[in-house]
Amino acid sequence: MNLRDLRYLLAVAEHGHFGRAAEACGVSQPTLSIQLRKLEETLGVTLFERTSKAVAPTTACARLIGHARAAVAEADALLAMARSLRDPLAGRFRLGIIPTLAPYLLPLVYAPLRAALPALEIEPWEEQTSALLERLRDHSLDAALLATEVDGPDLTSRELFAEPFLAALSPDHALAARDVVAEEELAADMLVLADGHCLRDQALAACGRSGALGGTLRASSLPTLLNMVAAGYGTTLIPGLAAGAARDAGLVLRPLAARAGRVVRIAWRSRFPRHAAVEGVADVIATRLRSFARGAAAGAV
């Protein structure tokens, strides 16, 4: 049994006439006659009482036709929905973002993304790198904004922009008097984020330390960390996009001598079919942040 056969059945029931039903279905009358007879044979039920005068549905047909109508309607609904889902630049797009990036990047790119991809319903999801990678791999995210390389052939990534780190100091810190701070000078009293944040490892690596100091307080979020530094508990190293928030917290920011920084990338499953959506999002973010990256390259933030 075929959906086409059910459409033929409905057409004959509606028109009560093989010729007109065939015309409505866009086929010849013999075709419709044959197919309907085959349907009757497969069902084992006579569907119509045929006369040269009229074609009347049997009672069996009357009881079956509701299901036929429902099946055809569902198939048509599926086709219509497929048409609306056809655009890869439309629909839900679940985008993971690491916590040290989300609060500072999203406000910058949200409006441009809406403007460039109006049909794309971006759902941000904030979590640490490893969790995002896991969610990418189990298909609960479509793409993720990270500050690390991704490994494995199942994932692909594209560089979006370079984000320089900055030394963040309380105004009364000794280094606050300097124009430029060398990364190693921060090592002595640097505060870092909790385990799992990629920024923690990158900050430690930038100033030549392999691990955090024993007993060092580990902030669970960047805003917390900024407040700790502002309160004079130590120094830290922040990503450039957080500069505004850091200044608002009353911190003094200084460029780094060796220009340590991180590269923000977008990552996705290599086989993810809506590649166009990923590229679209990536293009918008890269374009929006181009000036920022240029400024960073010039050493000015």
Next chain:
Amino acid sequence: MNLRDLRYLLAVAEHGHFGRAAEACGVSQPTLSIQLRKLEETLGVTLFERTSKAVAPTTACARLIGHARAAVAEADALLAMARSLRDPLAGRFRLGIIPTLAPYLLPLVYAPLRAALPALEIEPWEEQTSALLERLRDHSLDAALLATEVDGPDLTSRELFAEPFLAALSPDHALAARDVVAEEELAADMLVLADGHCLRDQALAACGRSGALGGTLRASSLPTLLNMVAAGYGTTLIPGLAAGAARDAGLVLRPLAARAGRVVRIAWRSRFPRHAAVEGVADVIATRLRSFARGAAAGAV
């Protein structure tokens, strides 16, 4: 798009594995792969993200799959219902019966019909001949029990049994003293049914009258007619099966000299597909009434 394709889609979504899905569908893996790819092309939507490791439905697929499931379920329901409708000796059977027959025949044949055709749900419909023929022709009845021949090639009929008429008299009527009454003797004061009852015309014809007497009361039903005769308003001629009811009404019954009577037939549309049901019903009634017909032929009721 095809119901088969939708079944393939559901199988792949369920198993997450082309090979096992193909096995479940009873086809080879390449077949399923090709058909699914074609489905993706016709829909314009990628349905699965394929890896050698796993096959994951896309978000678009997740939204479409509900409709696919519904369409397939409706089709399956249709097939299941068709299976149950396949037996022509099962299901509703709308049987018209003329009013001068129904109350006396139905009690005789109801139980035998239930016993012989347990799956046939017979729905009796009591109306006069012309209305029954109309309903037969417009498909609102499946068959009808009549006491007249039917004309036209669109209808067919089969004789079931012969039903003799009897003279019905009030006990104090002059003719009640006789053993046998000649049909013509009833003509003088015979009461008849209202227009439209075939019994009316047949009774008049039997006693040689072309029309009813002027001012004669025309009962709208046979029970009413019996009571009128019992009350002494005249004589009448009743169908044999009504003998019991007539005696209960206090009437005297006498056989007719010329053995006037009527033939009860079952009629149906020549193209009616459930011919087996008609034959089944006809056989049961003819068998049940065979003794009656023999008795009638022998002159004893």
Next chain:
DNA sequence: CGGCGTCCATAGATCATGTCTATTGATCGG
């Protein structure tokens, strides 16, 4: 790190079947 197994995609051949045009048969009306 190289063979091996798993899994989906592709190629080419084959077979089933849906569709067409032309025609027949049945039925009805003038």
Next chain:
DNA sequence: CCGATCAATAGACATGATCTATGGACGCCG
């Protein structure tokens, strides 16, 4: 009794579903 109408049938044709065999990508394991 003849012509019109309508569904069924016949035969040719083309599409398309399916199969087996094979290729290519990937992960596993010694």
